[in-house]
Amino acid sequence: LGTKLWGGRFVGNTDPVMESFNASIAYDQRMWDADIRGSKAYVKALEKAQLVSMEENQKILHGLDQIADEWAKGTFEIKPGDEDIHTANERRLKELIGAPGGKLHTGRSRNDQVVTDMRLWLRDAIATLTSDALQLISTMVERAAVEINVLFPGYTHLQRAQPIRWSHWILSGAIAGTYLAYDLLFFFKYEIGRIFSLCFFCVFFLAEFLFWASLCLTHLSKMAEDLMLYSTKEFSFVTLSDAYSTGSSLMPQKRNADSLELIRSKAGRLFGRCAGFMMTLKGLPSTYNKDLQEDKEAMFDCYDTVHAVLQVTTGVLSTLKINQSVMEAALSPDMLATDLAYYLVRKGVPFRDAHSLSGKAVFTAESKNVSLNQLTKEDLIAISPLFEDDVSSLWDYQSSVEQYSAPGGTAKSSVETQVEHLRKWTKIL
Ligand code: ARG
Numbered sequence: 001l002g003t004k005l006w007g008g009r010f011v012g013n014t015d016p017v018m019e020s021f022n023a024s025i026a027y028d029q030r031m032w033d034a035d036i037r038g039s040k041a042y043v044k045a046l047e048k049a050q051l052v053s054m055e056e057n058q059k060i061l062h063g064l065d066q067i068a069d070e071w072a073k074g075t076f077e078i079k080p081g082d083e084d085i086h087t088a089n090e091r092r093l094k095e096l097i098g099a100p101g102g103k104l105h106t107g108r109s110r111n112d113q114v115v116t117d118m119r120l121w122l123r124d125a126i127a128t129l130t131s132d133a134l135q136l137i138s139t140m141v142e143r144a145a146v147e148i149n150v151l152f153p154g155y156t157h158l159q160r161a162q163p164i165r166w167s168h169w170i171l172s173g174a175i176a177g178t179y180l181a182y183d184l185l186f187f188f189k190y191e192i193g194r195i196f197s198l199c200f201f202c203v204f205f206l207a208e209f210l211f212w213a214s215l216c217l218t219h220l221s222k223m224a225e226d227l228m229l230y231s232t233k234e235f236s237f238v239t240l241s242d243a244y245s246t247g248s249s250l251m252p253q254k255r256n257a258d259s260l261e262l263i264r265s266k267a268g269r270l271f272g273r274c275a276g277f278m279m280t281l282k283g284l285p286s287t288y289n290k291d292l293q294e295d296k297e298a299m300f301d302c303y304d305t306v307h308a309v310l311q312v313t314t315g316v317l318s319t320l321k322i323n324q325s326v327m328e329a330a331l332s333p334d335m336l337a338t339d340l341a342y343y344l345v346r347k348g349v350p351f352r353d354a355h356s357l358s359g360k361a362v363f364t365a366e367s368k369n370v371s372l373n374q375l376t377k378e379d380l381i382a383i384s385p386l387f388e389d390d391v392s393s394l395w396d397y398q399s400s401v402e403q404y405s406a407p408g409g410t411a412k413s414s415v416e417t418q419v420e421h422l423r424k425w426t427k428i429l
Contacts, residue, residue: 152327241319
């Protein structure tokens with residue numbers, strides 16, 4: 001008991017199961033470097049406040065460096081009673097430099113160390129995730145630039161909707177990515193650096209990180225789902241590279257999109273982490289409660305998972321092959337029914353009526369078992385006398401997508417603007 005930081009008022013031993021139940025060293029040792037950096041800053045403040053002498057300060061700093069060295073070399077020995085990283089480093093410091101080691105903790109609790117360590121650790125973690133995200137976004141943007149001329153069906157409700165550019169699909173992912181990277185940076189700049197009223201709100205930064213991680217993977221999960229669908233034999237729009245596919249131990253022909261399935265699954269895992277931590281927070285009284293020890297595994301798991309998912313997604317997207325002819329062959333004239341309605345709108349028909357008349361044309365084509373562009377002039381005139389010979393100019397997918405030149409649209413000029421914007425943006429960061 002004498003070795004425990006808090007052992008003074010105890011006479012009985014801790015139950016052995018409780019001992020390991022209570023310990024966090026198994027996972028919070030990952031923050032050893034942050035813990036040492038925090039302590040080095042803290043001892044300088046103690047010296048300023050004249051709570052340690054210059055000589056004691058030097059001893060402590062030197063001892064902390066030695067401990068850092070042991071962790072870095074993998075020679076640090078965790079001993080029974082090292083409840084967490086803070087306890088372990090403090091125990092070792094006292095072993096190395098004796099009494100002055102006990103002064104380092106003047107005026108600070110482990111709770112302060114926990115929050116300081118986590119914020120320092122997250123700062124580095126976020127720098128890595130930001131660079132992962134930028135790499136993914138750049139991969140997407142460059143793909144969009146190269147494949148800008150490829151058209152394929154846009155779907156809503158999984159039904160063919162309107163022709164769009166393949167690059168437009170890619171960029172909608174890249175744009176979602178930039179928003180997430182923005183959020184991450186904002187969080188990094190303003191939340192991680194903020195001064196908190198001691199421990200009253202201190203863990204909310206972690207809740208925000210967990211939420212960001214969940215939202216990030218939710219986007220990637222939806223993207224992965226689209227690609228899974230596009231890579232089925234039925235669609236055959238894209239082919240996943242061997243590097244990101246796996247086979248079946250039973251069916252030799254199989255080629256499974258395991259990378260995409262795992263990307264999809266990780267979103268659920270992380271949201272579970274986020275929701276689990278919110279449940280832990282909910283109803284806790286203010287300041288530190290041991291429940292909060294649970295936050296570290298959530299933090300590490302979220303970081304590891306997002307780091308891996310961003311790298312795998314970048315890999316998938318940079319090695320993916322598209323099957324342009326199949327994508328373009330999947331476009332069908334019924335996807336131009338909206339254009340047929342706009343034709344009437346240009347002749348003064350209110351959109352609601354034009355929509356209904358175009359719907360009638362779709363119905364007629366279906367009843368006659370022909371495609372929309374095969375309706376005769378008589379068929380169309382029977383629906384509306386405003387249809388003239390120039391209707392035939394509508395049956396062109398390229399000119400259809402070119403109508404959407406507003407910012408964020410699927411016209412070539414609009415996609416090019418987005419590519420340029422994103423290229424600049426990734427360079428600024
Ligand atoms: N390992 C603990 C944690 O991570 C340290 C905090 C202990 N603080 C306390 N007041 N019991 O939460």
